[in-house]
Every structure is written in C-alpha cells, then in structure tokens.
Amino acid sequence: MPNLSIDLDRALALLQAGELVAIPTETVYGLAADASQPHAVAKIFALKGRPADHPVIVHIAGKAQLDDWAQDIPAAARQLADAFWPGSLTLILKRKPHVPDAVTGGQDTVGLRAPAHPLAHALLTRFGGGLAAPSANQFGHVSPTTARHVFNEFGERLPLILDGGPCPVGVESTIVGLTGDHPTLLRPGGVPVEAIEAVLGVKLVHHEKPATAQMRVSGLLDSHYAPRTPLLVGPLDALAREAAQRAAAGERVALLHRSQMLLAVAGATAHAMPMAADDYARALYASLRELDTGGFDALLLETPPQAAEWLAVNDRVKRAATGWLS
Structure with missing residues (x-):
C-alpha cells in the first residue's frame, strides 16, 4: 500500500x-x-x-x-x-x-x-x-x-x-x-x-x-455508519431465534454479542464484543467492517446497555441498523 x-x-x-x-x-x-x-x-x-x-x-x-x-x-x-x-x-x-x-x-x-x-x-x-x-x-x-x-x-x-x-x-x-x-x-x-x-x-x-430539528450537522441522518450487510439489532434470545431461522433457510449470519456465556447457535458465527462502553466504542466500527466482508447474509447485534455511558454507542447502532427484533 x-x-x-x-x-x-x-x-x-x-x-x-x-x-x-x-x-x-x-x-x-x-x-x-x-x-x-x-x-x-x-x-x-x-x-x-x-x-x-x-x-x-x-x-x-x-x-x-x-x-x-x-x-x-x-x-x-x-x-x-x-x-x-x-x-x-x-x-x-x-x-x-x-x-x-x-x-x-x-x-x-x-x-x-x-x-x-x-x-x-x-x-x-x-x-x-x-x-x-x-x-x-x-x-x-x-x-x-x-x-x-x-x-x-x-x-x-x-x-x-x-x-x-x-x-x-x-x-x-x-x-x-x-x-x-x-x-x-x-x-x-x-x-x-x-x-x-x-x-x-x-x-x-x-x-x-x-x-x-432543521439544523444540519455531521452524522445526524437517520441512516448512517451502516455496513452493507443488513444489520439487525435486538435482545440475545430474539437474535438466536432469527439466526436459527435464517440458518435453516441456508443463510450465513454473524452474531455480535456481549453475553459472557453464549450458547452456540446453529449456523451462526459468534463475534464477541467488549463489555465496557469505551472498549465497545473502540471496537464497534472495526467489527462491523470485518464482518461486512465475511460473505454473511445478515449481521445480528445484541442490543447494547442503555446506561448513560453507552449513549454514543447506541446512537451509532441506531443509525447503522437495518431493523430491530424484539
């Protein structure tokens, strides 16, 4: 290079x-x-x-x-x-x-x-x-x-x-x-x-x-910071169900999770995310970019915590997400 x-x-x-x-x-x-x-x-x-x-x-x-x-x-x-x-x-x-x-x-x-x-x-x-x-x-x-x-x-x-x-x-x-x-x-x-x-x-x-509401500044569009692979966000149990359904249909999915004990989800590639907000923010974009080139049909991301120190992370996740699971 x-x-x-x-x-x-x-x-x-x-x-x-x-x-x-x-x-x-x-x-x-x-x-x-x-x-x-x-x-x-x-x-x-x-x-x-x-x-x-x-x-x-x-x-x-x-x-x-x-x-x-x-x-x-x-x-x-x-x-x-x-x-x-x-x-x-x-x-x-x-x-x-x-x-x-x-x-x-x-x-x-x-x-x-x-x-x-x-x-x-x-x-x-x-x-x-x-x-x-x-x-x-x-x-x-x-x-x-x-x-x-x-x-x-x-x-x-x-x-x-x-x-x-x-x-x-x-x-x-x-x-x-x-x-x-x-x-x-x-x-x-x-x-x-x-x-x-x-x-x-x-x-x-x-x-x-x-x-x-009418002020234009960087990074305020509803869709921004987004991978090209569809990104779905939700609680881990909803993501596990979604992953199993997609795998059964022949799709490849990656599961970005924070849970310390993650049960294997058939057909899903697990990608562990950091537990602390600062570490998570540092890893978020690099993780999305890495998985975006992995040939997956969907990326499934566990909803981050809602505490004050997670405000910036949640803002970026909201703008990057294609949809939400519940």
Missing part, C-alpha cells in the same frame, strides 16, 4: 496544493482538505459521494484559532475549548463571513474541533489553517478506524493516507450547538455529556427538540 505513510512534509504539500489526504484522529480517520479552498473541499464531496448541502467539520490546531472561523463566540464555547481541546468535541458556532459555503452547507454556522491525535495535531500546527475532514469513507458507510480501512475504501484514489495506527476512541466527536439560547447536544460522541454539563453548569438540550 504505497500511499500509506507518516510523511508530514508530503501531507502538508498535498494539502497546500488543494489535494486530499486521509488523516488519523482519536475518533475516526478523516478525509482532509484545506477548508479555505472550496475546490479542494469539493473533492471530498466527490470522492465520498456526500450531499453538497451536508456540512463538514473544520479541524484546527487549538482554541487560538477559534476567532479565525467563528464570530459572536459565547463564553460557553471558550469554556468547553479550555476543558476539552484538543479532544473529541465539536462546537457549532456562528461562522465568519469568509468561511466557504462548501464547508458549512450554506448555513450560517460552522463546526470546529481540535483533534487530540498527535499526528493530526502536528499536521494542523504546521498547516496553520483549518482542515475540512469528514470521515474517510463512502457517505453513509461504516467509519474507518485504521489506515487500512481507508485504503480498503478508496485504494489509490487517495494520494496519501497518514497512518497513525488504530483510533483510540473509535466513534465520532460529540457535537454541541452554541448558537441558540441554550447549549444543545446535537450528536453524542467521544466526550461524555455529563462531563460537558459539569463544565457548563447546565443541562444540555437534546437535538430532537423542535427548535433545532
């Missing part, structure tokens, strides 16, 4: 020339372009097959660049940047006039994040500007958490994939909207909601509320 590298000099030169580079972050790998060059950002949309009105997050080196991209920045935004940047938190703020529509989807807001991955941070520090960088995969497909995932998705169509190893968080950033009267959770992710609320001293409003 000749386009996998840790060559920051080459990455910098390609980005400055308006080309694409896949970069590691602590959440997932991103497909990066110079956010100030609309023609470069357009290459992201073309390669991903992403709708043109779907905004992308701008990645910056740190809080010192907030004012380069946003205006009317509330104190809450600076509090959160102080507390969680570099890290897995994206802030939605009022955009500066010069920010390209190609980045914002034509909206008056912009999403900003300072990633914590050392390779991405070093690149951004040297680059000096902002990098538009949605996940490095075909639009709607399972996000990549290794450089090989990116290569499997795009091959030689990308001039460079910076190989920073497996992503240590494994699901996308938490997105908080700060343009209204109240801080709003738009997407759960790598930073727990409770930690954000502790810093702000207020509860976050959730994005299902009518006031924010």
Whole structure:
C-alpha cells in the first residue's frame, strides 16, 4: 500500500496544493482538505459521494484559532475549548463571513474541533489553517478506524493516507450547538455529556427538540455508519431465534454479542464484543467492517446497555441498523 505513510512534509504539500489526504484522529480517520479552498473541499464531496448541502467539520490546531472561523463566540464555547481541546468535541458556532459555503452547507454556522491525535495535531500546527475532514469513507458507510480501512475504501484514489495506527476512541466527536439560547447536544460522541454539563453548569438540550430539528450537522441522518450487510439489532434470545431461522433457510449470519456465556447457535458465527462502553466504542466500527466482508447474509447485534455511558454507542447502532427484533 504505497500511499500509506507518516510523511508530514508530503501531507502538508498535498494539502497546500488543494489535494486530499486521509488523516488519523482519536475518533475516526478523516478525509482532509484545506477548508479555505472550496475546490479542494469539493473533492471530498466527490470522492465520498456526500450531499453538497451536508456540512463538514473544520479541524484546527487549538482554541487560538477559534476567532479565525467563528464570530459572536459565547463564553460557553471558550469554556468547553479550555476543558476539552484538543479532544473529541465539536462546537457549532456562528461562522465568519469568509468561511466557504462548501464547508458549512450554506448555513450560517460552522463546526470546529481540535483533534487530540498527535499526528493530526502536528499536521494542523504546521498547516496553520483549518482542515475540512469528514470521515474517510463512502457517505453513509461504516467509519474507518485504521489506515487500512481507508485504503480498503478508496485504494489509490487517495494520494496519501497518514497512518497513525488504530483510533483510540473509535466513534465520532460529540457535537454541541452554541448558537441558540441554550447549549444543545446535537450528536453524542467521544466526550461524555455529563462531563460537558459539569463544565457548563447546565443541562444540555437534546437535538430532537423542535427548535433545532432543521439544523444540519455531521452524522445526524437517520441512516448512517451502516455496513452493507443488513444489520439487525435486538435482545440475545430474539437474535438466536432469527439466526436459527435464517440458518435453516441456508443463510450465513454473524452474531455480535456481549453475553459472557453464549450458547452456540446453529449456523451462526459468534463475534464477541467488549463489555465496557469505551472498549465497545473502540471496537464497534472495526467489527462491523470485518464482518461486512465475511460473505454473511445478515449481521445480528445484541442490543447494547442503555446506561448513560453507552449513549454514543447506541446512537451509532441506531443509525447503522437495518431493523430491530424484539
């Protein structure tokens, strides 16, 4: 795979020339372009097959660049940047006039994040500007958490994939909207909601509320993060029945489970998932990608726990699922 590298000099030169580079972050790998060059950002949309009105997050080196991209920045935004940047938190703020529509989807807001991955941070520090960088995969497909995932998705169509190893968080950033009267959770992710609320001293409003229903941000489509193999979610007993029925019909199924004692299900390939929420999040996309290439007719996933620390996992599972069993 000749386009996998840790060559920051080459990455910098390609980005400055308006080309694409896949970069590691602590959440997932991103497909990066110079956010100030609309023609470069357009290459992201073309390669991903992403709708043109779907905004992308701008990645910056740190809080010192907030004012380069946003205006009317509330104190809450600076509090959160102080507390969680570099890290897995994206802030939605009022955009500066010069920010390209190609980045914002034509909206008056912009999403900003300072990633914590050392390779991405070093690149951004040297680059000096902002990098538009949605996940490095075909639009709607399972996000990549290794450089090989990116290569499997795009091959030689990308001039460079910076190989920073497996992503240590494994699901996308938490997105908080700060343009209204109240801080709003738009997407759960790598930073727990409770930690954000502790810093702000207020509860976050959730994005299902009518006031924010029309806001477009990354990762809010009903169907997203999905494997190409149908993914059914439900309790283990319902999955076992489904697996047995499908096996009897000659289908091949994989069963993703957390149960410590799993009875063998005839005709199903068992795939154990981690017990802890953080470990599960780190393994989720890699597991779905691995099984998606296994020639299965269906993937059956045991419903994750509903406790607060599982919020981001459950959000991704909900958007990835084809259907639900009970």
